[in-house]
Amino acid sequence: MTVVTNVLIIVTLAAGLFFFLVGVLGLLRLPDVYSRMHATTKCDTLGAGLILFALVLYAGFSNASVKLLLMILFLWITNPTAAHIIARASYRNKVRACEGTYELDKTGEVQCND
Amino acid sequence: MKKIEKDTTFWLTAGVLFLFWILITGRFHWQHLLVGAACSYAITLFNYDLLLKPAERSLYHKKTFWKWVVYFCVLVVAIFKSNWDVAKIVLNPKIDISPGFIKYRARVRKPLNRVILANSITLTPGTLTVELEGDIYVVHALTRGNAEDVSEWGMIDRLVEIEEVERNGV
Numbered sequence: 001m002t003v004v005t006n007v008l009i010i011v012t013l014a015a016g017l018f019f020f021l022v023g024v025l026g027l028l029r030l031p032d033v034y035s036r037m038h039a040t041t042k043c044d045t046l047g048a049g050l051i052l053f054a055l056v057l058y059a060g061f062s063n064a065s066v067k068l069l070l071m072i073l074f075l076w077i078t079n080p081t082a083a084h085i086i087a088r089a090s091y092r093n094k095v096r097a098c099e100g101t102y103e104l105d106k107t108g109e110v111q112c113n114d
Numbered sequence: 115m116k117k118i119e120k121d122t123t124f125w126l127t128a129g130v131l132f133l134f135w136i137l138i139t140g141r142f143h144w145q146h147l148l149v150g151a152a153c154s155y156a157i158t159l160f161n162y163d164l165l166l167k168p169a170e171r172s173l174y175h176k177k178t179f180w181k182w183v184v185y186f187c188v189l190v191v192a193i194f195k196s197n198w199d200v201a202k203i204v205l206n207p208k209i210d211i212s213p214g215f216i217k218y219r220a221r222v223r224k225p226l227n228r229v230i231l232a233n234s235i236t237l238t239p240g241t242l243t244v245e246l247e248g249d250i251y252v253v254h255a256l257t258r259g260n261a262e263d264v265s266e267w268g269m270i271d272r273l274v275e276i277e278e279v280e281r282n283g284v
Binding site (some may be wrong): 019083 | 138193196200201209212213214215216232233237240244246252254
């Protein structure tokens with residue numbers, strides 16, 4: 001294990017932890033469900049990805065690292081999907097959005113408000 | 115149980131599952147390989163058309179393969195950028211957001227591509243797919259700028275272009 005790899009591992013781990021921290025702070029500070037989902041999904045995806053990537057570097061090229069790469073792949077597929085489910089459930093149940101939330105319609109269809 | 119044809123799709127699915135088994139176990143003793151082969155065969159019998167639908171085999175065309183590679187590279191860059199954006203918003207002492215919902219139509223046809231697009235929107239800066247019904251997307255945007263960007267976003271064009279190639283080339 002050379003010095004360069006070690007430094008790379010430490011930097012990647014620190015970056016992963018930083019993004020997890022941002023995710024948690026966002027969860028606490030942002031006003032409503034939807035904006036909180038922004039912070040948690042994006043930061044968890046990259047944070048977990050970076051930490052797992054640091055473990056891949058640590059394991060070197062072996063059976064374990066292949067499994068870790070597969071974990072990153074499946075995490076990156078499932079994480080936005082899960083976020084979509086939570087957001088969709090809130091939207092369908094008309095969970096209150098924070099003050100000043102606007103709605104734009106760019107479908108180009110005529111709306112019928114009755 | 116309906117009759118299952120043992121065609122290319124069948125053996126391709128079984129092959130992918132068997133490869134996955136080898137990756138996970140990491141052993142090449144004949145007993146391991148035998149159990150793996152039996153399991154992938156049985157799973158394919160039951161879930162024949164779930165993994166690689168013949169009608170939707172969009173990721174595996176020769177012509178579009180490199181376009182998909184480019185697509186996912188751009189996506190990874192976008193993920194890093196989106197995290198940086200969220201970090202800037204969250205760590206700012208005064209939270210500066212103007213959230214809103216945008217409803218728009220994306221001209222993407224295949225269900226798999228729609229799912230890929232929805233997940234890409236969630237992973238890229240300031241946007242989150244809230245609802246997907248047909249080809250109408252409802253997206254939650256964190257700032258006004260993101261809201262304006264999303265409907266003329268480059269990734270949609272890439273997907274549409276890939277579908278064009280498929281329709282003309284096959």
